[in-house]
Amino acid sequence: MPTFCLIDDKYVPLYRILWVSALPHFCGSPDCQQEGNYEVRLEDGESVWASSPEERDAVLRALEAWSGETSPDDDQ
DSSP: OOOEEEETTEEEEGGGEEEEOSSOOOOOOTTOSOTTOEEEEEGGGOEEEEOSHHHHHHHHHHHHHHHTSSOTTOOO
């Protein structure tokens, strides 16, 4: 079973993920480069950003399979 998932261009260990945003980021800052992306919070205050709902959902599926909640072969 894989222990990594691809987020943006990074292979992230699933055990480092604390939570995944359900909504796209919006802070209103004119210089923010993450508007519309989905935050994936990691340990130690780090974050990586999924650029689409499909990428975010792939992270969630990988976490569910890794934790044993679903089979990696389940279609969702």
